Structures are given as C-alpha cells and as structure tokens.
Amino acid sequence: xxxxxxxxxNDVPPVIRNSRTMLPARFVAESLGAKVGWIDxxxxxxxxxxxxxxxxxxxxxLAYINRQETIxxxxxxxxxxxxxxxxxxxxxxxxxxxxxxxxxxANDTADYKRVDLDTLLKESDILSLHCPLTDRTRNLINKDxxxxxxxxxILVNVARGPVVND
Numbered sequence: 001x002x003x004x005x006x007x008x009x010n011d012v013p014p015v016i017r018n019s020r021t022m023l024p025a026r027f028v029a030e031s032l033g034a035k036v037g038w039i040d041x042x043x044x045x046x047x048x049x050x051x052x053x054x055x056x057x058x059x060x061x062l063a064y065i066n067r068q069e070t071i072x073x074x075x076x077x078x079x080x081x082x083x084x085x086x087x088x089x090x091x092x093x094x095x096x097x098x099x100x101x102x103x104x105x106a107n108d109t110a111d112y113k114r115v116d117l118d119t120l121l122k123e124s125d126i127l128s129l130h131c132p133l134t135d136r137t138r139n140l141i142n143k144d145x146x147x148x149x150x151x152x153x154i155l156v157n158v159a160r161g162p163v164v165n166d
Contacts, residue, residue: 003031003154005146012082014128014158020074021128021158022084025056031154032094032125038083045076045083047090054093056085065093087128087156096125103136121148126156133161141165 015022025045029036034049043058055064056076063070076085099113101120141164
C-alpha cells in the first residue's frame with residue numbers, strides 16, 4: 001500500500017472477498033484520520049472521525065454508523081489476528097465518495113459513478129486496484145499517475161501482475 005506518498009506495509013495482506021477489498025481495520029481507519037477501538041467481549045471494532053462513529057461486529061453483515069444500521073456486502077472478519085474490514089464500506093461511512101474506472105471499458109455498475117483515469121486519480125481518497133494484467137493495465141500506475149493523486153491518497157494494490165510501476 002501507499003499512504004500519503006509513503007510505502008506502508010501490513011503484516012496481513014489485502015484480501016478480496018465477494019469482489020470487495022478487505023484490509024486491517026486499524027490501517028484503513030487511521031489512514032483516513034479516525035481513531036480505532038476494539039471491544040473484545042462483543043468482538044466489535046470501532047472507528048471515530050469528525051463526530052462520526054462506525055461500529056462493525058466480526059462475522060456480521062451489519063455496520064452501525066452513528067447507531068444507524070447499514071447492511072454490508074461482506075462482514076468484517078479476523079485473519080491472522082487482524083480485524084479485516086471492507087474498504088469501500090468504511091470509506092463511505094467516513095464520507096468518501098466511491099467512483100470507479102474500468103481499464104477494459106467492459107465493467108459498469110449503476111451503484112457508483114464511472115470516471116476516466118485522470119478523474120479517478122485526482123479525486124480518490126483511497127484507490128484500490130484489483131484487475132488482471134493486460135496490455136491496458138500493465139504499468140497503469142507509474143510516477144506520472146502517482147503525481148496526479150491527492151497527496152493524502154491511499155493506494156492499495158491487489159492487482160495481478162505489474163500494474164504498478166513505482
């Protein structure tokens with residue numbers, strides 16, 4: 001991962017579950033400026049930022065955002081002692097706008113706004129790459145594209161092959 005222009009290592013690598021990128025809760029929340037907590041008795045991870053509190057219980061498809069229930073596509077889970085959470089859900093809960101770019105041009109969804117690569121780079125708080133290696137994706141992210149990203153952006157690479165050339 002790349003956080004604010006600096007390589008960041010996790011002791012647990014990103015995981016894709018049901019097409020959702022999962023990362024350690026502490027990494028995601030703290031990268032977005034949130035304070036993280038853990039309630040062991042209920043197996044609940046919490047994140048608080050700007051008067052917004054997000055709570056996720058392990059292995060439950062519900063999140064609570066300021067006590068309001070929200071359904072998750074994939075639940076938080078524990079992998080190798082780390083609480084893994086769906087990045088998109090946490091980002092949205094803390095007010096990030098979810099957009100996407102399709103290198104192939106074939107992927108489309110009504111759930112999120114599709115944008116061109118330059119817009120994606122300029123507007124993303126978190127950029128998660130999970131695409132196959134093709135001629136279009138080889139070296140998709142390089143020094144030039146990295147310069148177009150926000151200085152506070154987080155880049156998560158779970159792509160297959162040399163999609164990132166830093």
